[in-house]
Amino acid sequence: MSTVLRIRDLTVRFRLRDTIVQAVSGLDLDVRRGELLAIVGESGCGKSVLAHSLMGLLPKNAQVTGSALLRDTDPADTGPVELISAAPRRFARGIRGRRIGLVPQSPATALTPVRTGRKLLEETLRVHRRTTDADTLAADVGLAPADLDRYPFELSGGMAQRLTTALALAPDPPLLIADEPTTGLDRPLVDHTLDLLRRRCDTGGTVVVITHDLTAAERVADRVAVMYASRLVEHRPADAFFASPSHPYAAALLDALPTRSFNPVPGHPPMLTALPDGCAFAPRCPAANSDCARRPDLDPDTTEGVACHHPLVTEEVG
Ligand SMILES: Nc1ncnc2c1ncn2[C@@H]1O[C@H](COP(=O)(O)OP(=O)(O)OP(=O)(O)O)[C@@H](O)[C@H]1O
Numbered sequence: 001m002s003t004v005l006r007i008r009d010l011t012v013r014f015r016l017r018d019t020i021v022q023a024v025s026g027l028d029l030d031v032r033r034g035e036l037l038a039i040v041g042e043s044g045c046g047k048s049v050l051a052h053s054l055m056g057l058l059p060k061n062a063q064v065t066g067s068a069l070l071r072d073t074d075p076a077d078t079g080p081v082e083l084i085s086a087a088p089r090r091f092a093r094g095i096r097g098r099r100i101g102l103v104p105q106s107p108a109t110a111l112t113p114v115r116t117g118r119k120l121l122e123e124t125l126r127v128h129r130r131t132t133d134a135d136t137l138a139a140d141v142g143l144a145p146a147d148l149d150r151y152p153f154e155l156s157g158g159m160a161q162r163l164t165t166a167l168a169l170a171p172d173p174p175l176l177i178a179d180e181p182t183t184g185l186d187r188p189l190v191d192h193t194l195d196l197l198r199r200r201c202d203t204g205g206t207v208v209v210i211t212h213d214l215t216a217a218e219r220v221a222d223r224v225a226v227m228y229a230s231r232l233v234e235h236r237p238a239d240a241f242f243a244s245p246s247h248p249y250a251a252a253l254l255d256a257l258p259t260r261s262f263n264p265v266p267g268h269p270p271m272l273t274a275l276p277d278g279c280a281f282a283p284r285c286p287a288a289n290s291d292c293a294r295r296p297d298l299d300p301d302t303t304e305g306v307a308c309h310h311p312l313v314t315e316e317v318g
């Protein structure tokens with residue numbers, strides 16, 4: 001299966017007055033065409049910063065190194081694009097929206113306040129020469145036609161969330177990154193949104209879902225990547241991951257689910273201003289030993305597996 005996005009050694013740091021925040025560290029990740037990849041991890045581990053770095057949306061105090069090669073997503077076939085060094089203009093004209101769509105984490109700030117949902121959607125459909133109409137797209141995300149005639153400030157959080165999803169889908173991007181697309185939705189609408197994203201993959205699209213909701217990931221993901229304190233610690237096929245997570249952090253995260261043992265992960269993640277050289281989970285890890293002073297890595301060729309010196313699963317299941 002072809003790789004739509006090949007991320008290598010991606011690092012994002014924020015320079016603050018007297019310190020540096022290490023939001024993404026040496027991240028390697030292949031996103032394959034036609035698959036739904038779920039990126040999971042606790043609040044503040046770097047998920048949204050990763051998404052923003054791929055969309056050319058980082059603020060000025062960000063320093064980015066590494067590479068993220070986007071391939072095979074252009075109907076006009078202008079070749080691969082290196083996202084990390086792409087100029088802001090190129091992002092605005094040919095990449096953002098058209099080749100990669102983003103459902104942003106904060107819908108309220110992403111919506112233009114002076115236009116109704118219908119105006120925003122119709123304009124996006126027109127710019128991208130789509131034949132679909134706004135009502136059809138609204139129905140896809142579970143919005144009624146009347147909801148489109150409201151201004152963003154008249155929408156509930158969940159409605160605004162669905163409108164931003166419809167806006168991201170309007171250009172029909174080959175790669176969609178959805179950052180917490182189900183926040184504020186009731187369970188039936190959560191499932192509706194997830195199934196919509198799943199269908200995109202089943203018809204050749206590629207979707208990356210960033211979520212806190214492991215139950216959501218279990219419902220739709222082909223693959224799961226677990227982020228901890230700016231790094232990826234596990235990346236495996238979803239079936240194998242949910243049957244038996246391999247990184248002690250991933251196991252603890254799954255164990256915290258109400259449907260499992262409902263035990264919160266003990267302790268706290270490290271400050272991103274003072275990350276250790278070795279495994280960042282070691283201080284919280286029941287199995288930590290002297291090996292953990294050395295940083296464990298995923299397989300750099302496949303970007304899969306587990307970054308741990310004492311994984312719970314050493315052989316792939318199934
Ligand atoms: N502009 C910025 N300047 C400094 N630090 C930042 C900036 N933007 C994000 N950060 C920091 O980067 C880290 C990662 O943030 P990010 O938003 O990616 O987390 P997240 O995993 O998406 O969390 P959540 O699940 O809560 O959305 C956090 O410590 C955050 O405070």
Ligand code: NI
Pocket residue numbers: 047048049105179
């Ligand atoms: Ni986030």
